[in-house]
Amino acid sequence: AQSVTQPDIHITVSEGASLELRCNYSYGATPYLFWYVQSPGQGLQLLLKYFSGDTLVQGIKGFEAEFKRSQSSFNLRKPSVHWSDAAEYFCAVGDQAGTALIFGKGTTLSVSS
Amino acid sequence: DVKVTQSSRYLVKRTGEKVFLECVQDMDHENMFWYRQDPGLGLRLIYFSYDVKMKEKGDIPEGYSVSREKKERFSLILESASTNQTSMYLCASSPIFPPYEQYFGPGTRLTVT
Numbered sequence: 701a702q703s704v705t706q707p708d709i710h711i712t713v714s715e716g717a718s719l720e721l722r723c724n725y726s727y728g729a730t731p732y733l734f735w736y737v738q739s740p741g742q743g744l745q746l747l748l749k750y751f752s753g754d755t756l757v758q759g760i761k762g763f764e765a766e767f768k769r770s771q772s773s774f775n776l777r778k779p780s781v782h783w784s785d786a787a788e789y790f791c792a793v794g795d796q797a798g799t800a801l802i803f804g805k806g807t808t809l810s811v812s813s
Numbered sequence: 814d815v816k817v818t819q820s821s822r823y824l825v826k827r828t829g830e831k832v833f834l835e836c837v838q839d840m841d842h843e844n845m846f847w848y849r850q851d852p853g854l855g856l857r858l859i860y861f862s863y864d865v866k867m868k869e870k871g872d873i874p875e876g877y878s879v880s881r882e883k884k885e886r887f888s889l890i891l892e893s894a895s896t897n898q899t900s901m902y903l904c905a906s907s908p909i910f911p912p913y914e915q916y917f918g919p920g921t922r923l924t925v926t
Contacts, residue, residue, distance in 0.1 A: 734912075742920065743919045798844065805853070
């Protein structure tokens, strides 16, 4: 069965510092991988997606993620965090059939000044 | 841009009431989904639909039903609301081609008293 693990429940980063949010997945074949962001009281917004090709994918708001098959990971990065990046971040994996995504439990990002 | 709208942002209902949550998407997506989101539990799939009048149970369908009479509209029904159904409800839609990324509505925060 597919599963997604986000090891960090809560991370605090200083404004301007770099960010890496971890995501590990379990899936037999090549997965479809996603990162979403959720601001308080809002729905989820798609940040980026991977399904084939270049393992480093660029997303919106200056985020990028790297797919590492050998480590079953899809970590999210940003070189310089802004206060407006404070939110909850979800990693998700999808299967080849295109049915529902499996989400991690999320990582809450706080940004300190 | 994909737009998914949900009929209410906040809803307060009494125990035993029948509750309808409506979701509409404007991108002609075949797939639509209902999730509930609870602190510490992440997103859990209630039902999804891959075509008009077609539905599949997700991980937690008990106490819920769904209706999809038109392609763009997917309704979640709580036949007899209970306090343990107090939650954030998120609707999503996706295309039927890879990587099947999902687009979310803003959510409905339902409180059952």
